[in-house]
């Protein structure tokens with residue numbers, strides 16, 4: 001495809017879709033990431049040819065040669081966003097063009113071809129449209145969309161691959177907080193870091209997640225829910241969680257989050273929270289927060305609330321922090337009022353219950 005041309009999709013509907021009764025049973029309690037819809041999008045890329053063979057087709061296994069480059073050198077990136085059913089029966093997505101732009105940025109970092117943002121958004125719309133019956137009705141549920149791309153070239157040499165497959169799958173997701181909002185406990189890993197300056201920390205790539213799993217396992221072993229990573233250079237400053245950004249709320253109504261210096265994933269939820277918080281009168285600062293200050297400010301009470309944010313949970317309060325030498329609580333371990341107010345504001349915009357002053361919500365159907 002040359003610049004500006006729209007890629008044509010061929011639609012091959014699934015000839016054996018899940019029955020309405022089976023689908024209803026699956027949608028009653030989908031959990032997260034286990035139930036999938038009837039279709040997927042695939043687009044191929046070859047050097048010299050560009051993007052081609054764009055399809056909406058039955059979801060099926062992808063045949064892959066054992067020498068496919070991704071299986072050896074991990075050239076893979078992904079995105080995650082949700083399609084929602086709103087009160088008036090329409091279907092929306094939240095800032096899909098921001099995911100499209102981040103997908104381009106991740107591709108650049110992993111030396112992969114750039115999928116045109118309009119093709120990215122178009123692919124999501126087409127999948128949501130054909131699988132619209134899979135969007136859960138429940139007001140806290142959604143259809144999670146997972147676009148991803150990997151090196152499919154059959155070659156063991158070390159260089160950027162010449163062939164790629166872009167794919168989108170969709171998975172109905174139940175309410176993240178089914179039993180009410182529950183603050184999590186974080187583990188500060190003494191051994192592992194997530195991303196070093198000049199590395200891939202700002203790219204949404206599978207490799208970052210692979211590298212975080214040992215630390216996450218350590219967190220679980222220590223009785224915590226999630227790991228929080230400190231910076232790789234000084235091991236002093238807070239970076240983020242394995243898959244969520246982190247915010248601090250102080251008693252003078254200051255909201256602080258670590259700056260985007262290349263080792264932190266630029267979350268779209270993070271960006272929306274910065275905007276909403278500034279509008280609601282909080283003093284917003286993007287600056288480094290040291291673990292020592294975190295601990296001291298929690299002890300003095302100056303630090304009122306801490307929360308993590310990302311597409312899946314939107315905002316998740318953090319109630320406590322554990323590290324090899326001790327532990328401390330934040331806000332008595334209860335969700336804070338600023339955390340919950342920001343969460344409500346954002347969820348109401350996403351669900352079409354509050355005015356969308358920033359043009360964040362895109363109607364799909």
Ligand SMILES: *Cc1c(COP(=O)(O)O)cnc(C)c1O
Nearest residue numbers: 243244245265267268269310311
């Ligand atoms: C995806 C992701 C986030 C959150 O990004 P959102 O766009 O808000 O979903 C934060 N940190 C990491 C490491 C991520 O991969």
